[in-house]
Amino acid sequence: MNLNEVERAMLAGEFGRAAQAAIEHQVKVGDFFAAADFVPVTQAHLMADTESLGEAGVRWLESLCEQEPGARVRVPTITDPRGTDFAKASLLRQPTFALDLERRAIDAFRRLGVLLTDTCINYQTIQAPAHGEHVAFGDTGVVIYANSVCGARSNYEGGPSALAAGLTGRTPRYGYHLPAMRRATVRMRVECKPESLNDWGALGGVVGRLAGHYWAVPYLEGLDGVPGSDALKHFGAAMASFGSIALYHLDGITPEAGHADGARLPLSHTIGEAEVKALQGAYASEKDVDVVVFSAPQLSLYELRELAALCDGRRFSRPLLAVTSPQVKPDADRFGLTRKIEDAGGHVLSGMCFYQSYAREIAEANGWKRLATNSAKLVNILGGYGYVPLLASMERCVEAAEKGHL
Amino acid sequence: MIFIARHAVGDRVRGQALVAHDGFSARYDLDRIHGTFSRPAHKLAGQSYVGKILVLDAAKGGVATAWMLREMAARGRAPLGLVLNSVNPIMAQGAVFGGLTLLAGFDEDITARVPPGALVELDPASRKLEVL
Numbered sequence: 123m124n125l126n127e128v129e130r131a132m133l134a135g136e137f138g139r140a141a142q143a144a145i146e147h148q149v150k151v152g153d154f155f156a157a158a159d160f161v162p163v164t165q166a167h168l169m170a171d172t173e174s175l176g177e178a179g180v181r182w183l184e185s186l187c188e189q190e191p192g193a194r195v196r197v198p199t200i201t202d203p204r205g206t207d208f209a210k211a212s213l214l215r216q217p218t219f220a221l222d223l224e225r226r227a228i229d230a231f232r233r234l235g236v237l238l239t240d241t242c243i244n245y246q247t248i249q250a251p252a253h254g255e256h257v258a259f260g261d262t263g264v265v266i267y268a269n270s271v272c273g274a275r276s277n278y279e280g281g282p283s284a285l286a287a288g289l290t291g292r293t294p295r296y297g298y299h300l301p302a303m304r305r306a307t308v309r310m311r312v313e314c315k316p317e318s319l320n321d322w323g324a325l326g327g328v329v330g331r332l333a334g335h336y337w338a339v340p341y342l343e344g345l346d347g348v349p350g351s352d353a354l355k356h357f358g359a360a361m362a363s364f365g366s367i368a369l370y371h372l373d374g375i376t377p378e379a380g381h382a383d384g385a386r387l388p389l390s391h392t393i394g395e396a397e398v399k400a401l402q403g404a405y406a407s408e409k410d411v412d413v414v415v416f417s418a419p420q421l422s423l424y425e426l427r428e429l430a431a432l433c434d435g436r437r438f439s440r441p442l443l444a445v446t447s448p449q450v451k452p453d454a455d456r457f458g459l460t461r462k463i464e465d466a467g468g469h470v471l472s473g474m475c476f477y478q479s480y481a482r483e484i485a486e487a488n489g490w491k492r493l494a495t496n497s498a499k500l501v502n503i504l505g506g507y508g509y510v511p512l513l514a515s516m517e518r519c520v521e522a523a524e525k526g527h528l
Numbered sequence: 529m530i531f532i533a534r535h536a537v538g539d540r541v542r543g544q545a546l547v548a549h550d551g552f553s554a555r556y557d558l559d560r561i562h563g564t565f566s567r568p569a570h571k572l573a574g575q576s577y578v579g580k581i582l583v584l585d586a587a588k589g590g591v592a593t594a595w596m597l598r599e600m601a602a603r604g605r606a607p608l609g610l611v612l613n614s615v616n617p618i619m620a621q622g623a624v625f626g627g628l629t630l631l632a633g634f635d636e637d638i639t640a641r642v643p644p645g646a647l648v649e650l651d652p653a654s655r656k657l658e659v660l
Binding site for chain 2: 147150151153154155169170171173174175176177178179182260261262277278279280281282283297334335336337362363364365366477478482502503505506507508
């Protein structure tokens with residue numbers, strides 16, 4: 123990689139040991155992808171739940187702080203959901219070691235100047251990036267939304283790389299930081315009309331599976347009308363989850379679709395209601411339900427408003443967990459949404475995400491196996507954690523929490 | 529048989545290949561406590577990956593693998609190496625952070641060319657995978 127004067131100084135340790143370690147890591151990643159140089163970033167978003175870090179990752183963070191006690195991030199660096207909501211940890215029966223690790227990680231991030239926003243919907247709650255803005259975002263759902271809906275430029279930045287970007291203020295220029303890589307590579311036609319968030323997520327999952335890998339950029343025609351932010355949130359999060367996709371274009375809707383050259387491509391796939399229903403049907407193997415979860419991504423205020431209305435007047439026989447961000451939760455409290463959900467027997471959790479919160483351990487502790495959700499992303503993840511995930515609309519999931527079955 | 533990758537990082541390693549035309553994500557696919565593939569739909573479900581060289585199709589799923597490969601190595605529950613047809617940034621970042629050997633990007637479907645169970649050597653310096 124070609125390094126400028128500042129970057130060479132960082133590499134030589136003149137900006138401190140933390141920045142040096144960060145740029146050493148970034149140069150190796152940049153060399154792997156043949157990046158020509160670095161690009162400055164305005165903000166970083168850092169995925170760092172301690173189920174992922176483990177003892178080794180937390181110890182590494184602590185050692186970073188100990189080696190250079192004054193080390194701080196150089197650009198605003200915010201966090202993805204943590205591995206718990208401390209106020210609800212006993213409800214989830216999370217193990218003590220997990221909470222101890224979380225506390226240690228939080229302390230290390232604070233020492234590094236990281237802002238613990240604990241959200242995977244920062245584009246709805248903190249600051250959406252502008253068209254053309256180079257950022258270093260973690261959480262695949264955040265990256266695909268920022269690239270596709272906002273027109274920002276980011277690769278998937280895993281936790282160590284996002285933190286490195288925060289510490290150096292830059293990231294290797296490869297992948298979706300390069301205009302040529304943002305052109306469409308596969309053209310698809312949609313011949314169905316998704317309605318619920320579950321439908322949008324399932325459609326995203328179908329597109330992700332068909333596109334199949336990180337470097338594929340789907341170009342979709344045929345969508346009728348402009349989806350809202352929550353629909354695109356579920357759509358993109360599922361596409362990223364099922365296919366490792368980081369950028370898509372919607373003809374006539376997303377900001378770069380007109381420049382993506384998608385119409386020049388041969389039509390590769392047509393997606394109708396049958397394909398969407400087939401994906402949904404693959405997650406309908408059981409009727410009985412042990413737990414209902416709304417998470418992945420965290421719920422917006424509007425989703426909580428809808429959920430609260432559905433909960434009003436019900437009495438749940440199964441746990442219902444609704445997970446949101448620390449930015450949305452106070453508003454949900456102020457507007458009485460939390461109370462409506464919790465009066466029915468549900469729980470509103472904040473600052474975590476279900477699958478990032480020791481999902482295997484809490485399943486064993488609570489006897490949860492059959493999990494109903496409206497999140498296509500969540501059902502794609504949880505099979506590996508031993509759950510039988512069931513995908514249904516928000517309305518049917520709420521009914522299942524009341525009746526015990528779908 | 530020798531195959532040349534477009535991308536490579538890590539140390540030279542030699543070991544038994546565990547092969548499938550399926551994706552890879554440490555969070556989605558693995559029981560990292562027991563060191564086995566745990567996603568029921570995965571073609572290697574139930575098999576141990578510890579100490580093996582995984583030869584798979586494409587990097588899938590979320591960003592957690594970037595942390596997890598190091599955590600798995602620290603507990604002696606990591607694969608020896610990873611070979612992919614299609615890599616994403618997370619696998620590369622995770623391999624760099626975790627000290628795992630990674631080769632990716634071939635002119636042919638590598639999962640169809642490496643025999644399951646074969647002894648293979650990965651040499652990142654020359655970007656070479658050799659079936660011994």
